[in-house]
Amino acid sequence: MARTLYEKLWDSHVVHVEDDGTALLYIDRHLVHEVTSPQAFEGLKLAGRKPWRVSSIVATADHNTPTSHWEQGITDPISRQQVETLDANIREVGALAYFPFKDKRQGIVHVVGPENGATLPGMTVVCGDSHTSTHGAFACLAHGIGTSEVEHVLATQCLLQKKSKTMLVRVDGEVGAGVTAKDIVLALIGRIGTAGGNGYAIEFGGAAIRALSMEGRMTVCNMAIEAGARVGFVAADDTTIAYLKGLSFSPKGADWDKAVAHWRGLVSDPDARFDAVIEMDASRIVPQVTWGTSPEMVTGIDGTVPAPEDFKDPVKSEGVARALQYMGLTPRMRIDQIAIDKVFIGSCTNSRIEDLRAAAAVARGRHVAANVKLALVVPGSGLIKAQAEAEGLDKIFTAAGFEWRQPGCSMCLAMNDDRLNPGERCASTSNRNFEGRQGAGGRTHLVSPAMAAAAAIAGRFADVRQLS
Amino acid sequence: MEKFIKLDGLVAPLDRANVDTDAIIPKQFLKSIKRSGFGPNAFDEWRYMDHGEPGQDCAKRPRNPNFVLNQERYQGASILLARSNFGCGSSREHAPWALHDFGFRAIIGESFADIFFNNSFKNGLLPVVLPKAEIDALFGLTEHTPGYRLTVDLPAQVVLRPDGYAIPFEVDAFRKECMLNGWDDIGLTLRHAEKIREFEARRRTEQPWLFA
Numbered sequence: 001m002a003r004t005l006y007e008k009l010w011d012s013h014v015v016h017v018e019d020d021g022t023a024l025l026y027i028d029r030h031l032v033h034e035v036t037s038p039q040a041f042e043g044l045k046l047a048g049r050k051p052w053r054v055s056s057i058v059a060t061a062d063h064n065t066p067t068s069h070w071e072q073g074i075t076d077p078i079s080r081q082q083v084e085t086l087d088a089n090i091r092e093v094g095a096l097a098y099f100p101f102k103d104k105r106q107g108i109v110h111v112v113g114p115e116n117g118a119t120l121p122g123m124t125v126v127c128g129d130s131h132t133s134t135h136g137a138f139a140c141l142a143h144g145i146g147t148s149e150v151e152h153v154l155a156t157q158c159l160l161q162k163k164s165k166t167m168l169v170r171v172d173g174e175v176g177a178g179v180t181a182k183d184i185v186l187a188l189i190g191r192i193g194t195a196g197g198n199g200y201a202i203e204f205g206g207a208a209i210r211a212l213s214m215e216g217r218m219t220v221c222n223m224a225i226e227a228g229a230r231v232g233f234v235a236a237d238d239t240t241i242a243y244l245k246g247l248s249f250s251p252k253g254a255d256w257d258k259a260v261a262h263w264r265g266l267v268s269d270p271d272a273r274f275d276a277v278i279e280m281d282a283s284r285i286v287p288q289v290t291w292g293t294s295p296e297m298v299t300g301i302d303g304t305v306p307a308p309e310d311f312k313d314p315v316k317s318e319g320v321a322r323a324l325q326y327m328g329l330t331p332r333m334r335i336d337q338i339a340i341d342k343v344f345i346g347s348c349t350n351s352r353i354e355d356l357r358a359a360a361a362v363a364r365g366r367h368v369a370a371n372v373k374l375a376l377v378v379p380g381s382g383l384i385k386a387q388a389e390a391e392g393l394d395k396i397f398t399a400a401g402f403e404w405r406q407p408g409c410s411m412c413l414a415m416n417d418d419r420l421n422p423g424e425r426c427a428s429t430s431n432r433n434f435e436g437r438q439g440a441g442g443r444t445h446l447v448s449p450a451m452a453a454a455a456a457i458a459g460r461f462a463d464v465r466q467l468s
Numbered sequence: 469m470e471k472f473i474k475l476d477g478l479v480a481p482l483d484r485a486n487v488d489t490d491a492i493i494p495k496q497f498l499k500s501i502k503r504s505g506f507g508p509n510a511f512d513e514w515r516y517m518d519h520g521e522p523g524q525d526c527a528k529r530p531r532n533p534n535f536v537l538n539q540e541r542y543q544g545a546s547i548l549l550a551r552s553n554f555g556c557g558s559s560r561e562h563a564p565w566a567l568h569d570f571g572f573r574a575i576i577g578e579s580f581a582d583i584f585f586n587n588s589f590k591n592g593l594l595p596v597v598l599p600k601a602e603i604d605a606l607f608g609l610t611e612h613t614p615g616y617r618l619t620v621d622l623p624a625q626v627v628l629r630p631d632g633y634a635i636p637f638e639v640d641a642f643r644k645e646c647m648l649n650g651w652d653d654i655g656l657t658l659r660h661a662e663k664i665r666e667f668e669a670r671r672r673t674e675q676p677w678l679f680a
């Protein structure tokens with residue numbers, strides 16, 4: 001019978017099924033970071049259990065690590081304790097790889113896994129972090145999990161999971177110049193809503209997805225969770241295979257050829273049926289900017305802020321009113337009239353080399369506007385930072401008035417010192433614009449890296465397509 | 469894990485869609501390496517007038533009188549009434565830990581975000597999905613009836629209103645069993661240890677590169 005890629009990935013990992021369909025899925029890769037793991041390691045120890053397969057673990061510290069003054073270490077004592085707890089736990093149990101604070105390969109867990117070849121097609125990947133969906137770009141079944149599940153995977157190498165319904169998001173055609181993976185996924189969320197993917201596993205396909213680099217596919221899959229889907233993925237193809245060749249943990253020699261042959265089959269069968277299909281026309285997508293406090297509150301750079309009365313559903317209408325109040329915006333205001341205070345280019349959504357190149361291309365020879373208090377560029381990992389520096393991107397950014405920082409999650413969630421002050425407005429390449437996400441009272445607008453750089457230069461949102 | 473069988477409790481209404489995990493427990497509290505003590509910081513930014521940081525004495529902080537859970541009539545509530553997509557956002561289990569620590573044992577809503585839904589079951593917090601029309605009615609009843617209580621009966625899979633009206637709900641048989649018995653998932657899974665080992669051995673032969 002014809003199967004979707006989801007069904008293939010699912011079937012190949014089922015160890016056991018309960019009567020009600022709850023399955024035990026075998027887990028190939030377990031990514032670990034400091035925030036959601038301490039309680040899991042503690043639980044394991046209290047129960048007198050040992051990790052099932054230590055070689056599945058790849059760990060790094062990212063959420064709490066500072067992005068400047070590394071010589072001072074982590075000055076916040078509570079953050080430091082959390083990072084030191086991870087150090088101690090990994091020292092005690094072991095791992096395939098650990099990239100601790102200050103290691104040259106340290107970085108955001110969802111950046112570090114793929115760039116080292118620790119995320120391979122056909123794997124099940126889990127991490128105590130919702131953006132684990134990122135790894136689906138490699139034709140993986142990648143689930144974000146809670147801490148109890150982290151403990152469960154540590155102890156059993158399995159995840160208890162119910163099969164999802166399948167959704168195909170097919171993005172046909174070609175995007176215009178200046179339109180990126182970020183705009184595709186924001187436009188999708190704008191259309192189906194943040195709960196649109198609840199209960200579904202989303203496969204992204206179509207010509208516009210096929211045309212994306214692995215970086216772009218990771219951006220799209222990263223935000224599948226923002227559309228409500230726990231997993232999002234893209235079928236394997238030449239782009240996937242070319243990216244993986246020669247990475248640290250990629251298969252080598254005869255294994256490589258066997259692996260590639262296997263990966264070629266990681267596609268949905270042509271006549272496979274999906275429970276839902278969403279079709280989008282890439283050529284109609286314009287650069288996106290969120291205006292509210294949920295990623296679905298989004299419109300094009302050529303658009304305006306809506307008014308609460310545009311929405312019939314009273315809960316929705318009230319939600320819009322509350323969002324506009326929080327964001328300090330008035331109905332019908334043009335998006336390109338919204339001035340900003342800060343810019344953040346980074347996060348597991350958009351901190352890869354291609355993202356930095358796109359932002360640098362806009363920043364080159366220009367300068368950050370006078371009203372912008374801080375424009376941060378935070379590479380996703382030490383390796384990306386080194387590559388960007390080798391390409392001279394850091395010089396372009398600093399000459400343009402951006403700050404060039406050390407890798408980490410940084411102002412994506414503001415657990416370290418990088419944050420918005422109350423009322424400050426930020427053009428951010430991250431994935432969540434929830435109230436307080438980037439600092440209490442902070443106002444986040446999600447955009448692509450090129451659009452963030454354009455906003456930094458203009459001091460307000462600006463259409464990157466019109467920058468000559 | 470904590471058992472859940474039948475709960476009779478005071479209901480508190482949180483009339484917002486898309487209540488995200490950043491709102492349920494802001495990130496500065498995720499720095500803790502413990503599982504407990506998050507209750508005083510549940511909904512921190514909505515609940516207090518000042519900015520919260522870990523280690524404060526929350527009893528002394530100024531409360532936001534407009535936040536519904538601060539109202540006298542909802543003190544001691546163990547059932548939270550919610551709208552759609554409750555718990556969206558991050559995978560942080562600190563969210564159900566905070567809600568449980570606050571005193572909630574059940575959340576009744578139109579829909580829940582997937583990871584939050586999953587995490588709740590593992591922490592003695594029963595998420596109950598009801599149709600929108602029922603939720604609308606319950607918001608009306610809760611707001612207009614001081615001391616409004618509901619009974620959540622897991623074995624019978626019904627939410628029982630004080631007027632005798634019973635609203636059925638769905639729950640996976642496996643999750644229900646686990647909650648009714650307070651079973652530990654890990655212990656249950658390890659009953660299949662032999663099967664896991666066999667699966668793993670086969671996989672190691674077929675795709676050795678996954679075990680580098």
Ligand code: SF4
Pocket residue numbers: 062063108109110129131347348349408409412413430431
């Ligand atoms: S960059 Fe942001 S979304 Fe990604 S893992 Fe870090 S905190 Fe989470």
